[in-house]
Amino acid sequence: MPTGALPAGDLLALAAALVDVPSESYAEGPLADLIEADLRQAGHLSVDRVGDNIVARTHLGSGRRIVLAGHTDTVPANNNAQARVDGDVLWGLGAADMKGGIAVMLELARTVEAPAADVTYVFYAREEVDAADNGLLEVAAARPDLLEADVALLGEPTAAAVEAGCQGTMRLSVTLAGERAHTARGWMGRNAIHRLAAVLGAVTAYDARRPVVEGCEYREGLEAVSVSGGVAGNVVPDRATLILNHRFAPDRTPQQAEEHVRSLLEGVLSEGDTVELTDMAPPAAPGLDHPLLTGLIRRSGVPVRAKLGWTDAAFFAARGVPASNFGPGDPLLAHTAGERVHRDELISVHAALEDLLVNGA
DSSP: OOTTOOOOSOHHHHHHHHHTSOOBTTOOHHHHHHHHHHHTTOTTOEEEEETTEEEEEOOOOOSOEEEEEEEOOBOOOSSOOSOEEETTEEESTTIIIIIHHHHHHHHHHHHOOSOSSEEEEEEESOOSSOGGGOHHHHHHHHOGGGGOOSEEEEOOOOTTSEEESBOEEEEEEEEEEOBOOBGGGGGGSBOHHHHHHHHHHHHHTOOOOOOEETTEEOOOEEEEEEEEEOOOTTBOOSEEEEEEEEEEOTTSOHHHHHHHHHHHHGGGOOTTOEEEEEEEEOOBOOOTTSHHHHHHHHHHOOOEEEOOSOOTHHHHHTTTOOEEEEOSSOGGGTTSTTOEEEHHHHHHHHHHHHHHHHHOO
């Protein structure tokens, strides 16, 4: 497809064209080139490029600014690299996560020339990989002014519902101590792997909180996701490590969430054991009381629920910008071979966002 030749007017065709441009994480350059060339044709927008991140903005002096943001990268293909349109359904890598959302953003950027509130469209790279490589951080480091806003909506797949804020996530490494011995005389040692049973029992018995925040019910979780240990086939192991993943609601700070997990483990740990926080991403409060989000929800009548996973809504919330998620595509299909998006969801998300941009709060 030649540069600047993205379809216009037909959201499903536009999403299919985007799917057909490979953009696996760290290789988003060609898609960024295409988006940049397309948006530079819109005279009502200023367009900035930071690496493979494209930021397009209106400058009407409205006093309020909305960010619509979406990531351009995908996970590796799973026999679904090329777009396939079957009636009103687009199948293909990234169709739901999130080139359908990118298509909606592009069409709005092209056509809504005089929004009620100024708009910043952020097309960013490397969301599907380590947080440290996220394109939003690259933009924030080079041009933080490009990300200033009053409210933000992420085009993550939500099946055309508003999924408010997001839960936080953290990983903790739990290492249990033991004492080596020959397995023929196992009673002479202390088996660290056997000691995992008590820790796993505490995790299995975990009673997940389901707090309601701003009318949205979140559901926390604690899962064992990795285990390692062992020395040799005839040695009682003196060390075993369990990795835990904790998902926590936005009514808790990361410190409170970490303390909560540590308190659950207190009764099964002993001297020499360690618990280390190895990774953490903070939650985002729903922020549904912001007038712009309230207007979107009231006029469009879209369902509202909690975002149980983690998204870059947290990036904006950490900077004082209320953020939620609203996009086409079933999130349960993300990263699967059967990833797809329906024309109706593209149209309904586009209509709701267009109404928000045209009418504001």
